[in-house]
Amino acid sequence: MGTRTCHRVYLGSLMTTFDLNTDSVRALNQSLHDASSGHTSVTKPGGQHCIACGIDAALEVSIDGHVGYYCAGMNQEAHITITGNAGPGVAENIMSGTVRVKGNASQYAGASGHGGTLIIEGDASSRCGISMKGVDIVVAGSVGHMSAFMAQKGRLVICGDAGDFLGDSIYEACIYVRGAVGELGADCIEKEMTDQHVQDLTQLLAATGIDAAADEFRRYGSARKLYHFDIDHANDY
Amino acid sequence: MCGIVGIYLKNERLNPELGKLLAAMLIEMSDRGPDSAGIALYRDPVADSSCKLTLHTAGAYDWDALQTAMAAHLQADVKLEVHASHAVVIAATDVASVQDWLSAEHPELQIMSAGSCIEIYKEKGLPSEFVRQFKLHELNGTHALGHTRMATESAVTTEHSHPFSTGMDLCLVHNGSLSNHNRLRRFLRDQGVSIQTDNDSEVAAGYLMWRLREGDSLETALERALVDLDGFYTFAIGTRDGFAVLRDPIACKPAVMAETDDWVAMASEFRAIAQLPGVDNATIWEPAPATVYTWGH
Numbered sequence: 428m429g430t431r432t433c434h435r436v437y438l439g440s441l442m443t444t445f446d447l448n449t450d451s452v453r454a455l456n457q458s459l460h461d462a463s464s465g466h467t468s469v470t471k472p473g474g475q476h477c478i479a480c481g482i483d484a485a486l487e488v489s490i491d492g493h494v495g496y497y498c499a500g501m502n503q504e505a506h507i508t509i510t511g512n513a514g515p516g517v518a519e520n521i522m523s524g525t526v527r528v529k530g531n532a533s534q535y536a537g538a539s540g541h542g543g544t545l546i547i548e549g550d551a552s553s554r555c556g557i558s559m560k561g562v563d564i565v566v567a568g569s570v571g572h573m574s575a576f577m578a579q580k581g582r583l584v585i586c587g588d589a590g591d592f593l594g595d596s597i598y599e600a601c602i603y604v605r606g607a608v609g610e611l612g613a614d615c616i617e618k619e620m621t622d623q624h625v626q627d628l629t630q631l632l633a634a635t636g637i638d639a640a641a642d643e644f645r646r647y648g649s650a651r652k653l654y655h656f657d658i659d660h661a662n663d664y
Numbered sequence: 665m666c667g668i669v670g671i672y673l674k675n676e677r678l679n680p681e682l683g684k685l686l687a688a689m690l691i692e693m694s695d696r697g698p699d700s701a702g703i704a705l706y707r708d709p710v711a712d713s714s715c716k717l718t719l720h721t722a723g724a725y726d727w728d729a730l731q732t733a734m735a736a737h738l739q740a741d742v743k744l745e746v747h748a749s750h751a752v753v754i755a756a757t758d759v760a761s762v763q764d765w766l767s768a769e770h771p772e773l774q775i776m777s778a779g780s781c782i783e784i785y786k787e788k789g790l791p792s793e794f795v796r797q798f799k800l801h802e803l804n805g806t807h808a809l810g811h812t813r814m815a816t817e818s819a820v821t822t823e824h825s826h827p828f829s830t831g832m833d834l835c836l837v838h839n840g841s842l843s844n845h846n847r848l849r850r851f852l853r854d855q856g857v858s859i860q861t862d863n864d865s866e867v868a869a870g871y872l873m874w875r876l877r878e879g880d881s882l883e884t885a886l887e888r889a890l891v892d893l894d895g896f897y898t899f900a901i902g903t904r905d906g907f908a909v910l911r912d913p914i915a916c917k918p919a920v921m922a923e924t925d926d927w928v929a930m931a932s933e934f935r936a937i938a939q940l941p942g943v944d945n946a947t948i949w950e951p952a953p954a955t956v957y958t959w960g961h
Binding site: 495530 | 915916918920933934935936937938948949950952953
């Protein structure tokens with residue numbers, strides 16, 4: 428694997444540090460795949476791709492800076508924090524655990540995520556939560572167009588505004604929006620915000636540390652006309 | 665896939681380092697475009713009575729003879745500086761006279777750029793090799809665009825490489841692909857716009873050239889491009905005073921921008937911008953779809 432110059436220092440518990448100016452992403456990811464516990468600190472990420480991908484253990488990972496494509500992809504159990512902005516595809520196909528982006532996220536954040544939680548403290552770009560399959564995504568800012576496209580399961584919470592075509596071709600995912608919504612996507616409609624939804628959303632916001640009042644949100648979901656084929660709706664497809 | 669970079673210096677003290685900064689950004693985009701690399705550099709504006717052109721030809725060339733012949737024919741002072749397979753000509757006359765003489769007497773030469781301060785260099789091969797050949801680290805300037813190409817729809821040659829000139833001191837680099845370029849190319853040729861290759865990006869450059877010639881401002885031309893160009897694109901357009909950025913309404917092709925007190929930069933990916941001094945304190949954002957961004961002195 429070449430040379431690795433990570434430093435192990437005791438800070439109460441075992442902490443491994445990787446400086447990606449000198450250490451390789453491959454060495455970092457191998458270390459994360461080999462570990463079963465502990466805290467890894469990543470410095471100087473410099474927008475590199477695939478940082479902290481494919482973790483399958485309850486690790487703590489903090490990344491100090493901006494990351495490129497596919498950071499924290501396929502995450503299972505780990506808790507990953509990115510202090511800067513994330514490039515396209517952050518937490519793609521997340522299975523469990525949490526990924527927190529303190530800055531903004533680029534396109535298709537949380538795409539295809541099956542479980543766990545993705546928190547974006549800034550804005551997310553287009554196609555946030557595309558094809559999500561059970562992940563909870565909480566965005567403190569706004570999201571771009573085509574978010575929750577073909578979303579199947581899970582919750583997408585948008586504290587700011589949503590761009591056009593929100594929830595296009597949505598299945599059974601649940602979308603909460605506090606701000607303005609552009610044009611809704613095909614088969615996406617506003618639905619009643621019941622007490623149960625307010626309660627669920629209150630818990631999710633509290634769990635993710637996002638300060639927003641659940642009763643200020645509106646709920647959107649599927650009209651269920653597209654995915655049960657009906658000849659009367661042929662023109663909608 | 666291709667890589668785009670752009671840098672615009674707000675702090676003049678960085679001007680001597682422009683080539684060095686651009687080189688670092690360009691090399692970082694090698695994975696996105698290993699087929700060819702190119703830059704448009706804006707520097708050392710010539711006097712109003714003079715013009716500056718960048719010329720290219722493949723293989724060895726007797727540039728000294730060209731300089732002598734050009735000066736004799738135009739009866740004007742001509743300076744010529746060779747940069748690898750390219751040469752920058754500064755002639756104390758109008759640009760049309762130089763272009764007419766070159767196309768009549770030296771069809772073997774391609775005019776890569778024309779204007780008062782633009783210089784365009786592009787070549788096949790890896791960005792690192794391009795940087796070495798053209799001694800990018802030694803070049804100064806006020807602003808620049810760069811492109812690393814991964815060819816998807818036409819041949820890998822110097823002529824198919826970016827940036828493409830779109831008029832006096834103007835150029836375009838493109839990441840994406842256009843789907844209506846064949847029809848648009850025929851239309852533009854009917855309008856008298858010269859298009860040399862079958863490359864889709866050259867059509868976008870030709871489109872802008874046509875709109876600007878028809879009297880559009882750059883902003884208006886780009887807004888019309890949103891209607892007339894079908895396909896995926898992030899464009900960066902170099903102007904005499906700065907640069908502009910435009911993404912198509914679907915915005916699949918990436919782009920990131922950053923600004924500090926010293927510079928404004930754009931790139932396909934943040935890792936290119938991460939090479940710049942003071943980046944830790946930069947404001948960083950993703951340009952919105954179908955929105956024209958411009959910077960200028």
